[in-house]
Amino acid sequence: MRIAMIGTGYVGLVSGVCFSDFGHEVICVDKNPAKIEMLERGEVPIYEPGLDALMVKNVEAGRLTFTTDLAKAVDGAEAVFIAVGTPTRRGDGHADLTYVMAAAEEIAQNLTGYAVIVTKSTVPVGTNRKVKQVMAKANPEADFDVASNPEFLREGAAIEDFMKPDRVVVGVQNERAADVMAEIYRPLFLREFPIVTTDLESAEMIKYAANAFLATKITFINEIARLCEKVGADIKQVSKGMGLDGRIGNKFLHAGPGYGGSCFPKDTMALARTGQDYAAPMQIVETVIKVNDEIKRRMIDKLQDLLGGSFNGKTIAVFGVTFKPNTDDMRDAPALTIVPALVGGGAKVRTVDPQGKREGEALLPGVQWEDDPYKAARGADAVVILTEWNEFRALDLKRLAKKMETPRMADLRNVYSLRDAKRAGFEAYVSVGRDELTPDA
Template structure:
């Protein structure tokens, strides 16, 4: 099939490359010149494991191309995907659908053939109806079937999530759209991965509901981690004991500094507003947002405690800046309020992240010093704070820290180390969800 993808960002680029990989001919339309130039010259403007090679191979095979002109990009397409951003509006927390509707208008003004128009962007409940009205106003003479096909891509695992999905959710309302979407995903569904056909509104709400529920699991286990620290229980034991219950499952029960990224923060806020628009309450989701905000703000207290109540003049090494490993995404990362608070409290901060430092420089306080490797970040540090669970950090041993740090103090916000091993090596070690071990004197 020939398809067009409007938007060459994270979702659009991953989806376009993966559709090409399973045999379709894909044109990605990207209006941002800087980003388009990178793509046309063989590069990838974001970090996602395996994506650069996937893009390069499919461009070479002639199944993937890029352009700036929407008329050119959609002229032969039977399916058009909208994959532009829907960021949170700062004034009210709602999803900003401006870019989606602008894309719809451009498509309606330029399309000449009957097409299936698919929202891959995360959009509020009722967006499909609004898209249909815009199309009728601009181009009522062409048959355009509106479909919702939300993405469920985890940053760092996006290609596998696309090719081997838990499910493909498609919201539609016509037989033609059903046939087209079944044909489009047949290379995936023939391998046993389920295609769930629902209404457009249901598909829109499935996406928000899924992310809100996962965010709720993260917030819940972090609150239980606080209880463990106060009571002497161990959060890793609690997570395992809960996760073995198949009704609950193990995923998203790892205690840490709070969720971040491009999905959970904005989708929980959007769902609260969607509920309000329909005269419903989202009490649990509201509590999740509040709990997570408080969680991230509390991380500075752990570092302050490890430093005896003050970080003024102390050298702090931040290991990891992105909201999770496997991505360069800094959006709503727990490292942001932590770094800001450390600088505000007078700390000297050095930071290292394998992929996120270029983005971090545009977000974090200018006083932060960025290093090219772990050793430089740790050199002469009073405290090492593990913020992101990169594999590069997981492999470090006590001697890797002890040989270069000024003091043997670690605040592990991801529980990637064995606290007893570090304590035996002379470290004061502050984990999440269990009692710290501290050296005396």
């Protein structure tokens, strides 16, 4: 099939590349000429393992192209995917649909035949019906249907998630649109991956409900972790004991400094606002948002205690600033709350992140960037593990401790243990949900 993908951000680019690998003819559109030129050179503007090689493969096979010309892309397309940004709107917390509606209007003006207009962007309930209205107004003669096809891609594992999904959700209004969507996803259907076909509103709600539930699960275990610190329990053991219950599962039960990223913060906020609009308050979700913000600030207090009550004059090495490993995404990362507090408190901060520097330099002013964790720790008063990159999972702790002025560690991802720290010569070690300030305690 011929597919047009409007938007070459994270979702659009990954989806377009993967659809082309299914065998479809895909043309990706972006208004940014520099980005299109970069893609045409075989360079990927985001960090996602394996994406560059898969993109080049399909470009060379003639199935994948890039353009700034939306009219050219839409001409003859059987499906047009909208994969533009839906950031949180300033002032009220709603999802900003400006880019979605602008894309819908431009698509309508350039349709040359029947096509299914598929919203891939994460949008509030009712958006697809609004897309249909906008398009009908822009071009009353346009022949189209709308569909909702939310994405469930984990950054750092997006290709695997696309090729081997837990499920594919498709919201449609009629069989004609359903048939087109079935053809698009035929390779997954043939391999018996679940394809869930629903109405438009249910498909839109599934995405928000899923993300809100996962954010709730993370926030719940972080609250339990705080109580574990008070009563002397070990959150890793608690999480394991909980996760072995098949009704609960072990995913998203890892205590840490709070959730971040491109999805959970904005989607929980948008769902909460939708609930308020329809007089059906999402009280659990609203609490999750509040508690997650508190968790990030609580990490600052934990670091302050580790350093004797003040950051002033201290040298601190921060390992990891992206919101999770295997991505360069820093949107709503805990580092954006924690690191400025360190700098603002008078600390000299050195940061190390395998992919975070490109975005981090602008977002984290006043820090010194290093490529090597041991170099960053030289003469430091403390090291802080904020993101559990593989590079930080197998550190030589003895070597690290010897490099430091005062060997203290805040392990906010529970990568190591008090026993590990004691053996390596650290004089103080704190983690999340199993706190001990001194190895001799």
